Amino acid sequence: MKILTGNDLVTGDVTWWTGDGWSRHIEHAVDVDSQGEAIAAAEEAARRVNGPYVIQATMTEAGPRPAHIKDRIRAVGPTVRPDLGLKPADPTIGDWVI
Amino acid sequence: MGDLIRFRDDETHEEPAVTLDSFLEQSNATAIRLEPTDDPRALIPFLDRLSLIEVAFPKFRDGRGFSIASILREAGYTGELRAAGDILVDQIVPLRRCGFDAILSEAEIDREVAAKLAALYGNVYQKTVDGRAPVWARRSDPTHG
Amino acid sequence: MYRYDDYDQAIVDARVEEFRDQTRRRLAGELSEDQFKPLRLMNGLYLQLHAYMLRVAIPYGTLSAPQMRMLAHIARTYDKDYGHFTTRQNLQYNWIKLADAPDILAQLATVQMHAIQTSGNCIRNISSDQYAGAAAAEVEDPRPWAELLRQWSTFHPEFLFLPRKFKIAVVACEEDRTAVQLHDIGLQLHRNDSGEVGFRVFVGGGMGRTPMIAPVIREFLPKAQLISYLEACLRVYNRFGRRDNLYKARIKILVHELGADEYRRQVEEEFLHTQTLGLDAPQAEFERIAAGFAPPAFETGLSDDVDRSDPDFAVWLDKQVAAHKAPGYAIVNISLKPTDGIPGDASSAQIDLMADLAEAYSFGELRITHAQNVVLPHVRKADLQAIWQKLDAAGLATPNLDLIGDIIACPGLDYCSLANARSIPLAQKIAGRFGDLERQRDLGELKIKISGCINACGHHHAGHIGILGVDRKGEENYQLSFGGSGAEDASLAKIIGPGFSEDGVVEAIEKAVGVYTSLRADGERFLDTYRRVGEAPFKEAIYG
Ligand code: HEM
Numbered sequence: 001m002k003i004l005t006g007n008d009l010v011t012g013d014v015t016w017w018t019g020d021g022w023s024r025h026i027e028h029a030v031d032v033d034s035q036g037e038a039i040a041a042a043e044e045a046a047r048r049v050n051g052p053y054v055i056q057a058t059m060t061e062a063g064p065r066p067a068h069i070k071d072r073i074r075a076v077g078p079t080v081r082p083d084l085g086l087k088p089a090d091p092t093i094g095d096w097v098i
Numbered sequence: 099m100g101d102l103i104r105f106r107d108d109e110t111h112e113e114p115a116v117t118l119d120s121f122l123e124q125s126n127a128t129a130i131r132l133e134p135t136d137d138p139r140a141l142i143p144f145l146d147r148l149s150l151i152e153v154a155f156p157k158f159r160d161g162r163g164f165s166i167a168s169i170l171r172e173a174g175y176t177g178e179l180r181a182a183g184d185i186l187v188d189q190i191v192p193l194r195r196c197g198f199d200a201i202l203s204e205a206e207i208d209r210e211v212a213a214k215l216a217a218l219y220g221n222v223y224q225k226t227v228d229g230r231a232p233v234w235a236r237r238s239d240p241t242h243g
Numbered sequence: 244m245y246r247y248d249d250y251d252q253a254i255v256d257a258r259v260e261e262f263r264d265q266t267r268r269r270l271a272g273e274l275s276e277d278q279f280k281p282l283r284l285m286n287g288l289y290l291q292l293h294a295y296m297l298r299v300a301i302p303y304g305t306l307s308a309p310q311m312r313m314l315a316h317i318a319r320t321y322d323k324d325y326g327h328f329t330t331r332q333n334l335q336y337n338w339i340k341l342a343d344a345p346d347i348l349a350q351l352a353t354v355q356m357h358a359i360q361t362s363g364n365c366i367r368n369i370s371s372d373q374y375a376g377a378a379a380a381e382v383e384d385p386r387p388w389a390e391l392l393r394q395w396s397t398f399h400p401e402f403l404f405l406p407r408k409f410k411i412a413v414v415a416c417e418e419d420r421t422a423v424q425l426h427d428i429g430l431q432l433h434r435n436d437s438g439e440v441g442f443r444v445f446v447g448g449g450m451g452r453t454p455m456i457a458p459v460i461r462e463f464l465p466k467a468q469l470i471s472y473l474e475a476c477l478r479v480y481n482r483f484g485r486r487d488n489l490y491k492a493r494i495k496i497l498v499h500e501l502g503a504d505e506y507r508r509q510v511e512e513e514f515l516h517t518q519t520l521g522l523d524a525p526q527a528e529f530e531r532i533a534a535g536f537a538p539p540a541f542e543t544g545l546s547d548d549v550d551r552s553d554p555d556f557a558v559w560l561d562k563q564v565a566a567h568k569a570p571g572y573a574i575v576n577i578s579l580k581p582t583d584g585i586p587g588d589a590s591s592a593q594i595d596l597m598a599d600l601a602e603a604y605s606f607g608e609l610r611i612t613h614a615q616n617v618v619l620p621h622v623r624k625a626d627l628q629a630i631w632q633k634l635d636a637a638g639l640a641t642p643n644l645d646l647i648g649d650i651i652a653c654p655g656l657d658y659c660s661l662a663n664a665r666s667i668p669l670a671q672k673i674a675g676r677f678g679d680l681e682r683q684r685d686l687g688e689l690k691i692k693i694s695g696c697i698n699a700c701g702h703h704h705a706g707h708i709g710i711l712g713v714d715r716k717g718e719e720n721y722q723l724s725f726g727g728s729g730a731e732d733a734s735l736a737k738i739i740g741p742g743f744s745e746d747g748v749v750e751a752i753e754k755a756v757g758v759y760t761s762l763r764a765d766g767e768r769f770l771d772t773y774r775r776v777g778e779a780p781f782k783e784a785i786y787g
């Protein structure tokens with residue numbers, strides 16, 4: 001699948017396109033198929049996202065899993081500080097990245 | 099054509115600007131356009147008969163024009179010195195500090211922002227061709243402009 | 244320490260206002276990201292993996308206790324309670340909101356700090372020796388010159404859009420703690436044969452994709468001409484440095500392609516001209532700046548004796564404390580490299596504690612080192628034990644200065660959008676493997692430096708062992724190099740062979756260390772042995 005990601009213009013938070021808006025949680029990301037670039041352009045123009053880009057991902061039980069490690073790290077936060085990521089209660093979240 | 103802002107009072111120069119090479123071949127033109135790769139010092143013998151030197155900024159990131167302008171002013175050029183091309187409003191202050199007194203920007207320049215920025219920096223650290231007294235001179239003599 | 248006068252303050256305040264307006268224009272949609280990016284970068288604001296990142300300058304690595312407290316305050320108020328000290332004597336915040344950035348800069352300005360030119364293709368923060376003003380061997384304090392350069396380079400209109408970033412270091416010892424020869428320009432104060440003090444000028448060093456050690460472009464430059472000479476160096480670079488290829492745009496490539504002799508000739512020619520322009524500030528201005536760096540009021544008649552009866556304290560004392568020029572005083576190195584920590588990271592509470600210690604024991608002064616540690620420069624020997632106890636309680640007393648556990652690591656793929664691989668977990672694994680401090684001490688000085696990509700922010704080219712993260716078919720992989728040094732014996736590390744996984748690197752280092760311990764002669768460091776015996780036995784042990 002293809003999913004769309006970027007950073008929030010104001011906060012810089014990593015966000016994922018949910019079909020009708022942006023979420024910080026990759027679980028909410030939807031397949032954008034061939035629409036990614038068009039959505040990205042419109043959303044960037046509306047200043048709802050900064051630097052959006054389309055990435056490859058695979059659907060897993062736990063939700064979409066980006067093909068590249070960089071985006072997996074973006075999805076969970078720095079692997080060396082799980083306490084600061086989106087799943088602070090799960091100290092093994094870094095393993096999902098690798 | 100672009101958006102022209104001039105910081106001088108004389109009439110705008112109408113003669114088309116020629117390239118450095120063609121100027122050096124048949125040198126009766128009074129307006130010239132320098133590319134970032136041109137050597138401004140080639141013009142030194144002719145400065146007093148030039149009334150417009152346009153310096154090209156193909157990309158705003160290309161800062162060679164800042165040195166070209168400084169060199170021309172240091173050599174005593176007093177005619178119009180025009181920065182032409184991809185220029186950000188936020189670059190006008192440093193351009194003027196390097197001796198440019200006209201800006202020809204590809205995109206329209208927001209005059210209000212430009213005025214605000216120009217008013218912001220009353221103090222400068224360096225001595226440049228714009229003749230403003232740097233902070234180090236004002237420190238010893240606060241009456242210094 | 245130098246204090247801003249009204250002029251300095253006005254300039255920094257103006258910048259805050261300018262940036263506030265630029266941010267407003269961006270948030271209101273008047274500026275696109277393409278237009279805004281160069282403006283925010285000129286104020287050290289990046290967009291990184293998880294948020295905006297703000298890089299704050301710590302000019303020449305010197306800061307006061309109130310400035311240090313402000314860094315903690317900002318970390319606590321606007322970030323996630325910590326900051327990252329970098330190899331360029333800056334501090335990076337990793338979780339900044341764009342809307343907060345102008346307020347943060349305004350707060351920094353209240354303690355005479357800023358983020359001006361901490362990014363962008365301009366003259367960056369001037370770096371210097373963390374022992375400046377405290378080391379016995381220095382010719383004179385280099386910081387007044389660094390401050391002069393800070394002022395000169397701030398918004399220098401001709402040099403804001405150079406071909407590439409530009410990094411200058413100023414030092415005044417033969418012993419080099421700043422990697423002076425790996426800067427775009429390195430300035431070393433020294434005495435010439437007739438006893439005058441002037442600058443040795445190195446131009447064209449750097450790391451990144453094509454590492455180079457800078458050649459000497461001028462052996463002796465009279466101090467009073469520093470600015471007009473640098474104007475000549477920079478003008479030649481601004482006009483002729485390559486702009487066609489980002490990776491060939493640094494001044495090192497220009498100097499290399501022209502040859503040092505031709506670059507020198509062009510600079511000297513331009514210098515003949517710049518000398519006539521009255522660009523150098525008068526001696527009185529220099530003296531005004533230098534007065535700001537007058538030595539603190541050291542007490543006299545202090546004893547040099549230190550009670551070494553506590554063995555843990557004695558270990559720390561031998562490793563972390565360096566000789567000071569004033570009798571009865573010492574220089575304290577605070578380790579930001581606890582074995583399981585993140586190199587260079589400090590929490591707000593730790594930053595506050597270091598500020599408190601500086602206030603109580605070090606004339607209110609602190610330094611940041613390029614090895615991502617902190618220094619208390621002027622401490623009475625009688626206070627060392629009290630300081631050690633407080634550092635120890637805060638996890639800041641790991642006695643590993645310059646040992647295998649004192650690893651330099653860039654943020655890598657945990658934070659950096661340019662990274663190929665993570666740096667920090669690898670640093671932690673290596674430090675963990677060699678966690679036994681007694682073993683570390685036995686191995687002696689061994690500098691490991693890790694970068695997460697070819698940009699070399701972690702100085703891997705200058706590591707006794709350098710590690711570079713690469714992307715191998717989507718997997719993190721690491722290239723190992725040996726024999727680099729960023730000190731006065733500067734050299735570039737050489738790749739030893741094919742790369743490794745994270746665990747493979749740790750094993751390879753274990754083997755390399757084994758070769759060293761079996762071959763070392765008396766008093767030889769890892770680097771010395773490597774240089775003497777060459778790479779063959781190391782290669783054999785690692786790949787054989
Ligand atoms: C996380 C955001 C960072 C980004 C995007 C970044 C980007 C870069 C880039 C692109 C270069 C290569 C420049 C060139 O070769 O022309 C570079 C070099 C460098 N950076 Fe960073 N960097 C970052 C963080 C850091 C940190 C945290 C440190 C200190 C630990 C640092 C210190 C350096 C140093 C010392 C160099 C080498 C200078 C040289 O090439 O001479 N940077 N950086």
Ligand code: SF4
Pocket residue numbers: 653654655656659660661662663694695696697698699700701
């Ligand atoms: S070396 Fe690469 S990965 Fe590390 S901080 Fe620099 S740019 Fe990022």
